[in-house]
Amino acid sequence: MLDYAAQVRELEKMAKLSPPRAVTRALPALGEKRGQCLVCGRPGRACAACEGVSYCGVEHQQRDARWHDVVCDALRELRDDRAAPDPTLLPDLRVMRPWDEYEGTPQRRRRLSDLATRPFTLRSAIAALGVAAKTVHVMAASQREADVPKELWGDLNVTLVGPELPAHAGTRALYSRALWSDGAPDLVIGFDAGLLMYPSWKQTILELRGSGVPFVITTYRDWEAEAEAKLLTAVRARCLLPPRPNPWASRVAKRSTTIANDVSYDNAWVSAWA
Ligand SMILES: [Zn+2]
C-alpha cells in the first residue's frame, strides 16, 4: 500500500523547487481503478466536471484539488472529444493557419490541431531555420506518423523511419546515417522523440551531431525540452533554435498512463540542432 502522506510531503518539497505545474507530473497514480478515491482508494464518486478521477468525499476532493484543478478542464475535453476522425477536417488544413483562426468550435479546432500538428510543426521549423528543405526524414516514426494524411506533408518528400513503424509505412529501423547511402536528407525531425527515455538514441545523436544536416526535436513538456537541450549541448550538438513553446502543438490532451492528474500535448516544445 502506498503511503499517501509521505508522497505528499515529497511533492511539497518538490513544489518549493519547481513551478506548480511540475508537481502534477509526480503525483502517484493512487486508486487508479475506476471509482476508487484517488486519495485513499475507498469507493468514491467521479469528479462531476470531468469524470476523470473519483473521490470518497469532499475532504479528499479538496485535499487533491491543488493537483486536479490543473488538469480537470483538459480531462473534460478529453471525455468530450471521443469521436471518429472527421473527413470534413482535411480540406480546411490545405491552408496552414494558427489553430484559433480555423472555423468552428474549440472542439473542432482541437481535432484539426491533432491531425496537423506534425506536418505544421515541420513546416514551421523549416521556415524558422530558413533552409530549403525538400527531403525530410522522420526518425522514431511510429503509427502516429503513418496516420498523418499524405497531403498534409505538402510538397515535402517525407520518409518515415522507426523501429516500431508498420513495415508498409516506411523504413523499420533505428535512425542512422547508414540510411543516407542514397544521399542525405535536407532535414531530420523526431516528434516527441524522448531522447532521455531510450538509450538507443545515443548512437543516433552522435551520428547526427556535426553531420551538416539540421535535426528538429519536439517534446511533451518544458522540463523534458530543457533536459534534452542539456544532453545535446553536452555532446556538442550546435543549437540552431533553442527550446520554445510550439504554436503548432496538438491541443488534444493525452492522459498519462501512470499518473492520475497528468496530461500532456504532442509537440508542445520544439528545438533545432546540428
Ligand atoms: Zn478518500
Ligand SMILES: [Zn+2]
Ligand atoms: Zn475533474
